[in-house]
Amino acid sequence: MIELHGLTKRYGEKLAVDDLTVTVRPGVVTGFLGPNGAGKSTTMRMVLGLDTPTSGTALVGGRPYARHAAPLHEVGALLEAKGVHPGRTARNHLRSLAATGGVAAARVDVVLELAGLTAVADKRVGGFSLGMGQRLGVAAALLGDPAVVMLDEPVNGLDPDGVLWIRRLTRGLAAEGRTVFLSSHLMSEMAVTADHLVVVGRGRLQADLSTADFIARAGHESVDVRSPRAGELRDLLVGPDVTVTSRERDRLEVVGLPAEAIGETAAAAGIPLHQLSTVRPSLEDAFMAVTGDTREYRTDQEVTAA
Numbered sequence: 001m002i003e004l005h006g007l008t009k010r011y012g013e014k015l016a017v018d019d020l021t022v023t024v025r026p027g028v029v030t031g032f033l034g035p036n037g038a039g040k041s042t043t044m045r046m047v048l049g050l051d052t053p054t055s056g057t058a059l060v061g062g063r064p065y066a067r068h069a070a071p072l073h074e075v076g077a078l079l080e081a082k083g084v085h086p087g088r089t090a091r092n093h094l095r096s097l098a099a100t101g102g103v104a105a106a107r108v109d110v111v112l113e114l115a116g117l118t119a120v121a122d123k124r125v126g127g128f129s130l131g132m133g134q135r136l137g138v139a140a141a142l143l144g145d146p147a148v149v150m151l152d153e154p155v156n157g158l159d160p161d162g163v164l165w166i167r168r169l170t171r172g173l174a175a176e177g178r179t180v181f182l183s184s185h186l187m188s189e190m191a192v193t194a195d196h197l198v199v200v201g202r203g204r205l206q207a208d209l210s211t212a213d214f215i216a217r218a219g220h221e222s223v224d225v226r227s228p229r230a231g232e233l234r235d236l237l238v239g240p241d242v243t244v245t246s247r248e249r250d251r252l253e254v255v256g257l258p259a260e261a262i263g264e265t266a267a268a269a270g271i272p273l274h275q276l277s278t279v280r281p282s283l284e285d286a287f288m289a290v291t292g293d294t295r296e297y298r299t300d301q302e303v304t305a306a
């Protein structure tokens with residue numbers, strides 16, 4: 001379990017993380033979702049004691065990270081790709097991490113297998129692709145057989161096979177009763193991987209709910225209707241629970257009525273329809289609806305960075 005209470009980090013004028021109170025539970029995959037610069041990495045660094053909170057607390061397994069006697073067994077983390085000695089083999093890299101972390105050397109082969117790296121275990125890390133490096137980072141995170149697994153943007157740099165592997169691996173880890181916390185700025189990826197979502201924007205909590213609820217709450221189904229007599233049809237459809245908007249003369253967007261009812265009303269009045277289609281909110285729309293006003297920030301960042 002990861003427990004954040006009023007977690008806040010200020011860098012000068014910038015509030016990178018703003019009063020975040022969240023509990024990340026075991027047994028499910030929790031997606032930590034937010035646009036670039038929303039404060040996800042900073043939060044994860046504070047959980048690992050790599051950054052000191054300005055105020056508030058971050059507990060993992062009931063206590064601050066630094067107070068664990070065997071931290072590798074408590075939390076396994078992948079943050080941004082760390083410097084790995086390029087001349088070392090994957091196996092030797094993991095062996096040295098195991099030795100310093102007090103982990104049995106036998107775990108090295110287990111995590112190499114879990115990461116799909118057995119075949120390249122004795123190759124030098126310097127020749128690894130971005131995706132293989134990412135797999136090695138995940139292998140290192142799992143070395144201590146940790147109760148809490150925290151991965152920052154794990155699908156970055158992975159090919160479709162790798163994305164599928166991360167999805168299966170993390171779901172498997174959660175099914176074993178571990179706490180799995182994954183950050184991403186990709187709503188579509190989190191929707192198929194995470195059971196629960198913690199959404200942040202500008203360091204602040206925007207949503208903390210199940211993935212299913214997030215999608216259901218974020219948008220209404222609507223029906224896209226095209227008819228040369230759209231105006232007439234509109235007058236027949238509007239009602240107390242039905243909203244009809246029109247951006248083009250021959251087109252209506254209807255919320256509150258199913259396509260069947262609209263089609264029948266049009267048929268009864270002899271109004272021809274050129275299109276009648278149900279529009280479901282996309283996952284990206286759902287994400288935008290929740291982070292909409294915090295997203296402009298990303299543009300500012302990009303402009304500043306350019």
Ligand SMILES: Nc1ncnc2c1ncn2[C@@H]1O[C@H](COP(=O)(O)OP(=O)(O)OP(=O)(O)O)[C@@H](O)[C@H]1O
Binds near residue numbers: 034035041185
């Ligand atoms: N060491 C630092 N000094 C100053 N500002 C920082 C520092 N680390 C992060 N920030 C700022 O804090 C904000 C949050 O950054 P953070 O990296 O946590 O966001 P993020 O959600 O992980 O985004 P990304 O996906 O781009 O990494 C950003 O505005 C960033 O510029």
